[in-house]
Amino acid sequence: MREYLPRIYDPVLKRRLRAKGAVLIEGAKWCGKTTTASQIAQSSVYMQDPKTKTQNLRLAEIAPLELLAGETPRLIDEWQLAPQLWDAVRFEVDQRDDFGQFILTGSAVPADTDAISHTGTGRIARLRMRSMSLFESGDSTGAVSLGKLFEGEELPIASADSSLEAIAFLLCRGGWPRAVGLEGEAALLQANDYLDGVAQSDISRVDKKERDPRIAYALLRSYARMSASQGKATEILSDVNAQGVKAGESTVRDYLRALSQIFVIEELLAWSPNLRSKTAIRTAPTRHFSDPSIAAAALALGPGDLVADLNTFGLLFESLCVRDLRIYADALGGDVYHYRDRSGLEADAVVHLRDGRYGLVEVKLGGDSLIEQGASNLVALRDKINSEKMGAPSFLMILTATGDYSYYREDGVFVVPIRTLGV
Known part of the structure; x- marks a missing residue:
């Protein structure tokens, strides 16, 4: 055993x-x-x-x-x-x-x-209950505790021995307990088997309504392309039909509803803070799979493919970070949201505890220019929030795929490699 x-x-x-x-x-x-x-x-x-x-x-x-x-x-x-x-x-x-x-x-x-x-x-x-976070699977040291950051403790300087290649493997392997501990192809096949089970069986068993596996596969591929975006159902429909599979909008919505019922997809709802200005907030949810490996399997991508396509890698890495943040938030008695407004200001994730405390998070693969962009975004959002009505954020954080260690920027932003984060 x-x-x-x-x-x-x-x-x-x-x-x-x-x-x-x-x-x-x-x-x-x-x-x-x-x-x-x-x-x-x-x-x-x-x-x-x-x-x-x-x-x-x-x-x-x-x-x-x-x-x-x-x-x-x-x-x-x-x-x-x-x-x-x-x-x-x-x-x-x-x-x-x-x-x-x-x-x-x-x-x-x-x-x-x-x-x-x-x-x-x-x-x-x-x-x-969700699939395993990197901390649970032993792939994160957990040296940076999300709970302690909410308590106001200083960010520890935690070393992170990681690379894009390592993160790409962990993303494609997913957090499935049966995959954790396996190596190479055996680990990666678990997500493929999961995808096949969903498309060929589970999506029909959910309400004993026969559904076409071809439409299911096409829809899963389309949804995967829109990971970490606010893509509309009509856009998914166009993409499904472009794959040579004919479906109507009601069919697409029906399949999406079924996938949500069996916890394959889990949209990230919008956060609505009290702002100092009258900026219009975009309230559409962000699309995510419950585990990022499902997206990689749906797109038939392996670790090498992700490293060769950093744009797609970045979107699926955001889903990985959202998965882990949701798990840690569950332990802390909180929820995770996203923030977008009409001016383009955003936070990929907002961890909000039930006692009102919250933290703002941006996700970046790594690199000085991307980290600088993410930090600028977080600081601008912090300054836009009416802290007199809802308090200041407990932290501003950039989660990265790479980086040698976690550190604290002069502007107050934490830079944390995902393989150092824990509950």
Whole structure:
């Protein structure tokens, strides 16, 4: 058995269990939901186990409480195979009147809601889990703590031994637990297999609606080309049709909705701060895959291809940084947004905590001129924000792919190689 790599979601799950009777872990398939839950669970039932599947499904029909009996927290894996278990869990949580009773995990494909009579509000919490960050996979030292930056601690001078080639490999490999630790082609094939599973099966299973794999592949390629942009659905439609696959706008929107439901894509919503001026903010979301390796696989790009095409590399690297920031923000009780306004001012990511603190982030592959541009952008945005109404940002940060170490600029901007960042 492979060694379990600790996840940022381990303590997050424990915190949620201390405050709710049950926790449903959601997220893309292969992101490690069941494995993480099993580290905390004191007993478990695996609904899809071939040896007991028929028996389990029968019990779910006639005596669901039998499946819920066991030491707590009890893990119920692939619960969606018997959706009636949702109501049984909700009922049992009420009867026991205690927290930390159940963990529900399963496929990214949603359960049949027709078999569910209660939302579970107040009893069952939802926890969104993501693929592994570079810190979790051991590919970042974590010497620069995002949490400590929010606490006002000084930026440490942390060394970073990285290169464009190394980052390109990590991007194409992705944060899939089964890929971490593998080398070369074996590691890179995991994202390709994931893409095939989505296009040929999962996108249809999401709501039992037959969808054309050719359209799915074309749409995934188009979406990948628009990574880290605010591309419209009509632009995706034009690109899909340009690939020789005919589809209408309603079809494109339907496929995008399905991909979102199974956590393949996750748009980055716009941040709306209080500004000193009346600058119009662009509110369209920025398009991202839940893991940047999906974009690389959709475009049939390997590490060498990215290094040869720095424009595409830069866009997909932004998605990698957004993935990691989202994971770290989850641990800190926050969310990640983007900022764009009509004047062209931007922040690729805004990490906003629920207590109101926030940090502004720009993403650059590296190089003095790009870092200078990013720093100028962040300082201009900081000065435009009405700090009397919402406070000054906790930090201004440029995340880079390359660089020998993290450092603090005279203008107050932090320059941080992504392989030094952690929670």
